[in-house]
Amino acid sequence: MKLAYWMYAGPAHIGTLRVATSFKNVHAIMHAPIGDDYFNVMRSMLERERDFTPVTTSVVDRHVLARGSQEKVVDNITRKDSEEHPDLIVLTPTCTSSILQEDLQNFVERASIEAQADVLLADVNHYRVNELQASDRTLEQIVHYYIDKARKQGNLAESKTEQPSVNIIGISTLGFHNQHDCTELKRLMADLGITVNTVIPEGASVHELKNLPKAWFNLVPYREIGLMAARYLEQEFGTPYIDITPMGVVETARCIRRIQEVINAQGGEVDYEDFINEQTLHVSQAAWFSRSIDCQNLTGKKAVVFGDSTHAAAMTKILAREMGIHVVWAGTYCKYDAEWFKEQVSEYCDELLITDDHTQIADAIARVEPSAIFGTQMERHVGKRLNIPCGVIAAPIHIQNFPIGYKPFLGYEGTNQLVDLIYNSFTLGMEDHLLEIFGGHDTKEVITKGISAGSDLGWNKEAQAELNKVPGFVRGKVKRNTEKFARERGLNEITLEVMYAAKEAVGA
Amino acid sequence: MTVAAEPQGLNFECETGNYHTFCPISCVAWLYQKIEDSFFLVIGTKTCGYFLQNAMGVMIFAEPRYAMAELEEGDISAQLNDYEELKRLCLQIKRDRNPSVIVWIGTCTTEIIKMDLEGLAPRLESEIGIPIVTARANGLDYAFTQGEDTVLAAMAARCPEKAPMVEGEKKEKNAIASLLNFGKKKEDIATEESEYVKHPPLVLFGSLPDPVVTNLTLELKKQGIKVSGWLPSKRYTELPVLEEGYYVSGVNPFLSRTATTLMRRRKCKLIGAPFPIGPDGTRAWIEKICSVFNIEPKGLDEREAQIWASVEDYVKLLRGKSVFLMGDNLLEISLARFLIRCGMTCPEIGIPYMDKRYQAAELALLEKTCHEMGVPTPRIVEKPDNYNQIQRIHELHPDLVITGMAHANPLEARGINTKWSVEFTFAQIHGFTNTRDILELVTRPLRRNNNLKDLGWDKLVKEEAKV
Numbered sequence: 001m002k003l004a005y006w007m008y009a010g011p012a013h014i015g016t017l018r019v020a021t022s023f024k025n026v027h028a029i030m031h032a033p034i035g036d037d038y039f040n041v042m043r044s045m046l047e048r049e050r051d052f053t054p055v056t057t058s059v060v061d062r063h064v065l066a067r068g069s070q071e072k073v074v075d076n077i078t079r080k081d082s083e084e085h086p087d088l089i090v091l092t093p094t095c096t097s098s099i100l101q102e103d104l105q106n107f108v109e110r111a112s113i114e115a116q117a118d119v120l121l122a123d124v125n126h127y128r129v130n131e132l133q134a135s136d137r138t139l140e141q142i143v144h145y146y147i148d149k150a151r152k153q154g155n156l157a158e159s160k161t162e163q164p165s166v167n168i169i170g171i172s173t174l175g176f177h178n179q180h181d182c183t184e185l186k187r188l189m190a191d192l193g194i195t196v197n198t199v200i201p202e203g204a205s206v207h208e209l210k211n212l213p214k215a216w217f218n219l220v221p222y223r224e225i226g227l228m229a230a231r232y233l234e235q236e237f238g239t240p241y242i243d244i245t246p247m248g249v250v251e252t253a254r255c256i257r258r259i260q261e262v263i264n265a266q267g268g269e270v271d272y273e274d275f276i277n278e279q280t281l282h283v284s285q286a287a288w289f290s291r292s293i294d295c296q297n298l299t300g301k302k303a304v305v306f307g308d309s310t311h312a313a314a315m316t317k318i319l320a321r322e323m324g325i326h327v328v329w330a331g332t333y334c335k336y337d338a339e340w341f342k343e344q345v346s347e348y349c350d351e352l353l354i355t356d357d358h359t360q361i362a363d364a365i366a367r368v369e370p371s372a373i374f375g376t377q378m379e380r381h382v383g384k385r386l387n388i389p390c391g392v393i394a395a396p397i398h399i400q401n402f403p404i405g406y407k408p409f410l411g412y413e414g415t416n417q418l419v420d421l422i423y424n425s426f427t428l429g430m431e432d433h434l435l436e437i438f439g440g441h442d443t444k445e446v447i448t449k450g451i452s453a454g455s456d457l458g459w460n461k462e463a464q465a466e467l468n469k470v471p472g473f474v475r476g477k478v479k480r481n482t483e484k485f486a487r488e489r490g491l492n493e494i495t496l497e498v499m500y501a502a503k504e505a506v507g508a
Numbered sequence: 509m510t511v512a513a514e515p516q517g518l519n520f521e522c523e524t525g526n527y528h529t530f531c532p533i534s535c536v537a538w539l540y541q542k543i544e545d546s547f548f549l550v551i552g553t554k555t556c557g558y559f560l561q562n563a564m565g566v567m568i569f570a571e572p573r574y575a576m577a578e579l580e581e582g583d584i585s586a587q588l589n590d591y592e593e594l595k596r597l598c599l600q601i602k603r604d605r606n607p608s609v610i611v612w613i614g615t616c617t618t619e620i621i622k623m624d625l626e627g628l629a630p631r632l633e634s635e636i637g638i639p640i641v642t643a644r645a646n647g648l649d650y651a652f653t654q655g656e657d658t659v660l661a662a663m664a665a666r667c668p669e670k671a672p673m674v675e676g677e678k679k680e681k682n683a684i685a686s687l688l689n690f691g692k693k694k695e696d697i698a699t700e701e702s703e704y705v706k707h708p709p710l711v712l713f714g715s716l717p718d719p720v721v722t723n724l725t726l727e728l729k730k731q732g733i734k735v736s737g738w739l740p741s742k743r744y745t746e747l748p749v750l751e752e753g754y755y756v757s758g759v760n761p762f763l764s765r766t767a768t769t770l771m772r773r774r775k776c777k778l779i780g781a782p783f784p785i786g787p788d789g790t791r792a793w794i795e796k797i798c799s800v801f802n803i804e805p806k807g808l809d810e811r812e813a814q815i816w817a818s819v820e821d822y823v824k825l826l827r828g829k830s831v832f833l834m835g836d837n838l839l840e841i842s843l844a845r846f847l848i849r850c851g852m853t854c855p856e857i858g859i860p861y862m863d864k865r866y867q868a869a870e871l872a873l874l875e876k877t878c879h880e881m882g883v884p885t886p887r888i889v890e891k892p893d894n895y896n897q898i899q900r901i902h903e904l905h906p907d908l909v910i911t912g913m914a915h916a917n918p919l920e921a922r923g924i925n926t927k928w929s930v931e932f933t934f935a936q937i938h939g940f941t942n943t944r945d946i947l948e949l950v951t952r953p954l955r956r957n958n959n960l961k962d963l964g965w966d967k968l969v970k971e972e973a974k975v
Contacts, residue, residue: 001593002578011554033616033647035531038559040914050921095553096616127581500941
């Protein structure tokens with residue numbers, strides 16, 4: 001047992017559901033008790049999704065405990081099949097169902113005889129993998145399944161496209177700025193004259209999967225989701241994959257150069273050097289920013305970085321290599337991928353922190369006292385407590401991290417967004433600091449506070465105590481309205497009764 | 509088919525139980541805030557933790573007095589000793605927070621692996637010297653607000669049996685009163701006592717925010733009724749005395765286990781009344797309590813009329829409109845009854861679980877309200893099936909759907925107004941005074957529509973949902 005207040009990566013089934021619901025016309029059925037369908041709420045709220053989340057539950061209740069699921073799971077699969085006609089139904093085990101050890105594979109086999117849809121059991125172990133690992137695994141599983149199926153049916157696309165083309169693998173629902181990154185990557189590919197063959201899983205149909213081998217190469221922008229599928233495709237079809245995240249100026253250039261290599265190795269004749277040069281010097285503002293006086297002021301400032309492997313590693317490199325900022329420590333909660341992370345960032349920071357214990361991270365922040373933090377929502381709150389500004393760079397995230405405006409982290413536009421994010425975090429901190437030194441913007445004492453200033457009305461003890469219970473941000477309004485109410489009725493003491501009467505009369 | 513024993517006209521159905529609701533462990537969110545000296549330990553998996561973390565949003569960052577005891581593979585396969593593991597964590601909690609009570613919340617996993625929390629608690633309690641209350645608030649058996657019910661039912665067993673006698677006042681008959689008045693002057697007590705009618709002690713149960721507690725207590729005081737205590741109170745150390753023969757009354761519709769426990773184990777007498785939600789409900793609640801104590805209620809007519817008059821601007825928006833409750837928090841019957849009184853029609857009330865005995869008075873009031881307002885009685889669907897409900901919503905096109913967040917945005921995109929049901933659980937909705945707050949919530953989508961009308965943007969999906 002572990003005492004835990006907060007976790008960075010969710011449970012395995014969340015990863016499976018993220019991948020399943022990213023595809024078009026794929027339905028997931030969770031084998032879970034009532035209340036475990038919280039994924040639907042998150043998707044509907046955070047992504048502001050207009051459509052019903054294609055996830056239902058085959059409910060595990062007392063009867064299931066006593067007698068097993070029996071026909072229930074099969075019935076639920078066939079029912080969903082006839083109601084929604086999905087292409088694929090993914091039966092998703094949860095922590096509860098993994099302990100029950102029912103033969104879910106058997107249900108899947110039985111259901112797939114009756115159902116029009118394909119039926120798959122997500123092959124993830126709840127107690128061994130987390131959300132990110134599970135999503136990687138599920139994506140590979142689905143790709144594998146449809147490649148096999150196409151092969152059996154003899155309609156697998158074997159030949160490459162005429163022009164250089166790419167599969168972008170790993171864009172998913174509830175991923176950090178994934179939608180914007182996807183647009184930016186497509187734009188980048190268009191600029192490079194590369195056709196996008198497919199994007200998976202987001203927005204893809206499972207019918208497109210048989211076309212995956214047509215691409216010249218696969219691009220896996222995020223470390224967490226897509227690598228397993230890319231490796232599988234390399235092994236089956238020899239399709240090379242590129243796992244350099246194009247985040248930051250230097251890494252974007254590195255990614256593009258690698259694309260150039262891969263294409264030229266297959267008989268293409270491309271030279272992207274001019275493009276990289278033009279973008280770096282004149283389109284993206286990031287290179288120019290690093291020369292500007294603004295950025296000079298950031299030289300040697302202390303920062304700490306924490307997040308998933310992809311974003312924390314990229315951010316560390318940008319801060320250290322492109323802006324001259326002193327990264328005291330960089331860390332990730334992807335403990336299973338610690339080796340890779342170490343290798344990526346060791347030379348760009350003093351110290352590494354590989355943990356998923358948020359208290360340890362908070363202590364490390366307090367100890368270092370950086371001028372800015374780049375982390376998850378959790379680190380933002382630590383920053384609030386310690387009065388240190390924080391830029392959010394990775395999940396776990398809140399609704400404000402699903403902006404409607406165009407905010408990619410990847411590609412050349414991404415480098416611009418990152419400049420803003422980094423610069424705004426630091427200047428805010430500086431401004432605060434200056435204010436403290438000079439004792440605030442306005443050192444003259446305020447004499448009147450407008451209409452809410454002192455009153456001639458007495459509040460008795462109970463009423464005053466009750467008023468203090470009112471949340472701070474409306475207390476002033478409640479006080480004003482209650483006093484106005486009392487004054488109009490010629491009352492000179494405010495009691496609990498008066499307060500309630502005022503609330504009833506004027507909504508105070 | 510009508511059954512004579514049941515409230516005539518109400519139609520009860522039961523569907524598949526495939527509906528969306530919060531897991532009952534969510535009750536820690538409001539209970540740890542209510543019981544200030546408590547610590548809630550949820551013994552479960554990452555799934556439970558992930559739910560709490562996301563459902564509670566910003567609360568998580570405020571150093572909450574709750575945590576997960578996250579079960580690992582070794583706990584599931586019994587390679588680790590439950591007792592030793594729990595002892596280690598509880599000692600850590602004692603050291604860091606020093607609470608007056610630790611509440612263990614059992615989850616689906618502890619049920620399945622049959623971890624004997626009720627058996628372990630008393631042993632550990634005596635070993636570490638902190639009371640440990642066990643509540644099995646799991647998704648196998650319960651929905652959302654029923655979590656509070658399981659916790660309060662467990663707390664009911666911990667309420668003191670006898671009021672401790674205060675030195676020198678042993679002759680005083682009402683010992684609890686002397687306890688509450690401890691420290692006050694004799695004369696003060698006398699004048700205070702004279703404000704109340706003589707009646708047997710009354711304890712109310714249900715967790716409400718303190719301002720609402722004060723408000724309802726005051727409401728009863730106006731009728732000369734004294735509230736001897738609340739289950740739960742602000743602190744665990746202040747749990748009310750429950751002697752045999754005390755009267756109890758529930759303030760929320762989801763507290764049937766607590767009610768049963770109070771009756772059977774503590775030999776209290778339950779006053780079955782409609783719940784004080786909406787001015788009609790509040791009035792009926794007070795009247796019922798008064799009738800049990802043979803008190804003639806004073807001024808309730810005017811009081812109710814006054815409230816209705818003060819919210820007429822909101823009620824006007826609702827009159828003649830229809831509301832569909834998909835069901836997820838058990839407040840549905842009371843809310844529907846209030847909204848029908850406001851002039852709405854209601855084709856369907858979904859509800860996770862319907863205790864016809866505990867809610868009898870509320871159901872009777874619902875039926876009476878329907879007759880008085882001249883509207884058809886709603887169908888009451890227990891354990892609803894959300895998929896079927898959405899088909900019915902498409903057919904009926906109600907003016908308002910009260911539903912969980914999983915369906916709210918998709919329905920809005922299809923031009924159907926929704927109100928997120930969870931807000932009713934967290935907002936202050938009890939008593940005369942909070943009538944406006946309920947209406948504020950209910951009318952919000954309708955007021956939004958008035959603001960945005962004529963824009964022609966009410967349907968925002970390309971293809972309709974497949975039927």
